[in-house]
Amino acid sequence: MDMAMIGGFDELEVLEMSPGGSAASAATAAATGSEDEGDLRRGPWTVEEDLLLVNYIAAHGEGRWNSLARSAGLKRTGKSCRLRWLNYLRPDVRRGNITAEEQLLILELHSRWGNRWSKIAQHLPGRTDNEIKNYWRTRVQKHAKQLRCDVNSRQFRDVVRQVWMPRLVERIQAEYSAAAAGGAAAVQAAPPVAPATTTASAPPAYQHHSGTYGGGHLQQGAGGGYQHAADYYSYSEPGQAAAMSPDDTSSALRSTLTTDAQHHYYAASAATPTNEGCGGAGGGAAAAGSPTAADDVFAGTSWSELLAAVGREDDGGSSKIGLPDFELGDFEDNIWSLEDLCLHQLC
DNA sequence: AAGTGTGCCAACCGCGACTTG
């Protein structure tokens, strides 16, 4: 937890504030706090409450939240204590912007597992399910809305795979190249590569290799990165052999950073043409459920092939994938810009 | 400078799964 932040409050008068909150929120807390309602408080946590909780857990450990709440002298439900601890006070909670690597993981894992936020969060060290859920709702769903797509529609998933993820990979790649350039003179590292040419021109760590999505099948070794990649690739659903332990989150992240991510995301995404409409209810089941390997109709196609297959519904029938006639709004980040979509003939 | 809109995030709620007696 951010004890420094809590310690930063010198005056007890401001204790009736949620961290990062305000007097207004404190007032709200007082108004809605129902301190007397069943002797249970609700609303924003005060610094005093945080300290009580943290100190109690430090001394006795977590778990048994209802009795913990009583024993710690907190007028909160166990549920509320658990939430506060897990989402905010836990020492290893990571705060700040979701990195490109993390975005990539979230997109990938969500495409596999759907809204299994806690499961996804297990693979992002320090991130909470709540944070990932919020990210999805505020960022990803916003994009879907801009595209007039149902976030669960296959079209939107295609766009994520064919535009957003490549963009993230490029960004990560560029960052690594820049880091490498900063460290050594041997900066022959490839510049951020255009998606369709990546396979041919990427630096070694990103070289294309064939593999089987979900099978951990790697034909080409390229140092430690590939080892991690193997771990990541071979992660399986319960019931299947899982090469990566659930707690090997850093491995998952590293693999995302250091492997043939493009292959991973695009070979894994070999598209089956579909004209499922955007904004309809059609995609709900697809995302609500967790796409299995068998369900992954994108398996087996290189990502450059995939990009070549992308087109619009109204392009005279040449499209392989029925992407909608997007009405583009402003994309606030460079990951997914109008230029990107136009570049890939998605607009 | 004031009003409005939007993004973000902490917290709550309901429900199902699990545990315990």
Added chain:
DNA sequence: ACAAGTCGCGGTTGGCACACT
């Protein structure tokens, strides 16, 4: 085997902060 209690998850909401007009 069953009921009550507890836990964990996903969905939703309320409100602050900031950007924009």
